[in-house]
Amino acid sequence: MKCARLALVVACLVGPVVAGTPEAHATLRRAVTDAATTDQTGAKEKGYEEEVASTTRFTGSARDPRKVRIDGEVRTADLSRRPADQTAGGPPLVETRAFDARFCRPGPEAFATAYIRLCLDPVTDCPDSQTLRPARESRSRQTGNSDWGTWQPLSPAECVTPGEDDLIDNVRTTFAEMTITPSPVTVIDGRGWTFVQIDTVIYSDNEPQTLATTVGGTQVELRATPVEWRWDFGDGSKPVTTTTPGGPYPDRSVSHVYTRLGTYSVTLTTTWRGQWRVDGEAEWRDVDGQNSTTSTSEQFTTHEVRTHLVKPSS
Amino acid sequence: MAAATASATASATPTATAIEAITTPPPVPADLTTPGKVGSKAAVKYFVALYGYTLNTGDTSLIRAASTETCTYCRSLASDIEEEFESGARTTGDAATVTLIRPHEGESTVDSHLWLLELAFAPNETIAADGSLDGRHGAREATVGLVAAWDEGRWRVAEYVDVVDSGSGAR
Numbered sequence: 001m002k003c004a005r006l007a008l009v010v011a012c013l014v015g016p017v018v019a020g021t022p023e024a025h026a027t028l029r030r031a032v033t034d035a036a037t038t039d040q041t042g043a044k045e046k047g048y049e050e051e052v053a054s055t056t057r058f059t060g061s062a063r064d065p066r067k068v069r070i071d072g073e074v075r076t077a078d079l080s081r082r083p084a085d086q087t088a089g090g091p092p093l094v095e096t097r098a099f100d101a102r103f104c105r106p107g108p109e110a111f112a113t114a115y116i117r118l119c120l121d122p123v124t125d126c127p128d129s130q131t132l133r134p135a136r137e138s139r140s141r142q143t144g145n146s147d148w149g150t151w152q153p154l155s156p157a158e159c160v161t162p163g164e165d166d167l168i169d170n171v172r173t174t175f176a177e178m179t180i181t182p183s184p185v186t187v188i189d190g191r192g193w194t195f196v197q198i199d200t201v202i203y204s205d206n207e208p209q210t211l212a213t214t215v216g217g218t219q220v221e222l223r224a225t226p227v228e229w230r231w232d233f234g235d236g237s238k239p240v241t242t243t244t245p246g247g248p249y250p251d252r253s254v255s256h257v258y259t260r261l262g263t264y265s266v267t268l269t270t271t272w273r274g275q276w277r278v279d280g281e282a283e284w285r286d287v288d289g290q291n292s293t294t295s296t297s298e299q300f301t302t303h304e305v306r307t308h309l310v311k312p313s314s
Numbered sequence: 315m316a317a318a319t320a321s322a323t324a325s326a327t328p329t330a331t332a333i334e335a336i337t338t339p340p341p342v343p344a345d346l347t348t349p350g351k352v353g354s355k356a357a358v359k360y361f362v363a364l365y366g367y368t369l370n371t372g373d374t375s376l377i378r379a380a381s382t383e384t385c386t387y388c389r390s391l392a393s394d395i396e397e398e399f400e401s402g403a404r405t406t407g408d409a410a411t412v413t414l415i416r417p418h419e420g421e422s423t424v425d426s427h428l429w430l431l432e433l434a435f436a437p438n439e440t441i442a443a444d445g446s447l448d449g450r451h452g453a454r455e456a457t458v459g460l461v462a463a464w465d466e467g468r469w470r471v472a473e474y475v476d477v478v479d480s481g482s483g484a485r
Contacts, residue, residue, distance in 0.1 A: 069480035
């Protein structure tokens with residue numbers, strides 16, 4: 001570690017003392033960043049003695065906490081779930097790069113069929129209001145130890161308009177393609193049978209689902225909220241659409257009377273409203289468009305209530 | 315927590331602006347009872363927002379309510395602050411704000427989400443019981459992890475997690 005700058009001197013002095021703890025490690029990483037900033041702005045302008053390696057009570061009250069290791073800074077780390085056989089921080093299985101425009105010049109490689117789309121009339125100039133998004137190609141491999149496959153075209157060069165309109169369009173597309181877990185469908189609390197000629201209570205839930213993702217380079221959060229439920233009771237009757245998910249008995253807001261003995265299942269089509277916000281924003285904004293999911297209940301049977309006259313015992 | 319070191323005080327600028335005490339608790343988010351990540355994220359951000367208020371007022375009731383009974387870190391944080399007040403010392407400032415919050419899907423379950431946060435802390439100063447300046451710190455940042463868990467009908471903070479960059483040590 002170089003200690004040429006004032007703030008870094010402090011970090012360097014305390015480094016050997018605190019470097020043994022992960023918290024201190026993170027603090028020191030931050031200290032280096034702070035030092036670079038401080039060097040430009042002047043540490044004393046803040047009016048405080050720079051004690052970059054000191055901690056706040058917020059972190060200082062943590063005693064022997066669990067540790068989570070990430071590869072890189074939180075801002076850039078891939079924090080998504082990984083398949084069980086792929087460890088965090090393992091070698092990448094897919095990589096992409098900006099496509100080398102020289103590849104399209106006359107020469108043997110220029111005739112690779114897969115690249116015709118990228119090489120044919122490539123976009124090279126954009127209006128002032130737009131920026132050029134270069135063509136990209138990608139390659140993959142089966143495991144971290146196997147050889148890379150050949151580069152394949154991924155996307156052509158195009159002019160894009162930076163700004164919110166672009167982002168909103170991308171959000172709309174992302175929401176339409178968002179994988180939503182279908183709503184649950186429960187019939188008579190899942191006991192597997194019901195009676196004919198009486199109300200059979202059916203319900204789902206209205207739990208929203210969220211997705212944190214990156215859209216066009218911007219970290220956004222998407223929220224899908226169910227707003228409409230279409231119930232097909234599976235007995236040939238006309239499906240019913242409700243604006244509530246129903247609930248367990250005694251809630252009868254969604255119920256159906258089966259009239260025949262048999263085995264049925266209920267098919268639910270849920271309409272989801274989308275909302276989104278840029279990471280850090282408090283307010284949600286509506287997504288123009290909807291998403292839908294379909295789910296089916298467990299099969300259940302219908303039974304008849306038979307009354308018997310019983311002779312009282314004497 | 316130990317007071318700030320006393321090195322190089324002569325170079326400190328005497329024109330430091332006064333640090334105002336935080337006396338108003340943050341509003342309770344409506345999403346604390348919202349299922350899913352919307353609710354758990356709100357709980358974590360609320361907890362962070364409560365930190366400055368708690369540190370400045372010694373009122374630990376809200377931060378205790380915003381955390382689970384089993385959160386040893388949360389209990390320690392609250393008791394540390396209570397001890398400071400009992401000693402007669404007072405801290406002003408140190409409000410924490412979230413500059414980045416991301417879910418760590420790899421260590422989250424349906425009813426427990428790990429959120430990784432980059433926090434910015436406002437300047438603070440601590441006055442000892444005898445009225446002397448015990449410590450003064452400039453703005454700082456920290457990267458931490460907080461786990462929010464569904465607990466008794468709402469989301470609460472359940473654990474503090476150290477965030478360690480696994481790559482920097484090997485590089």
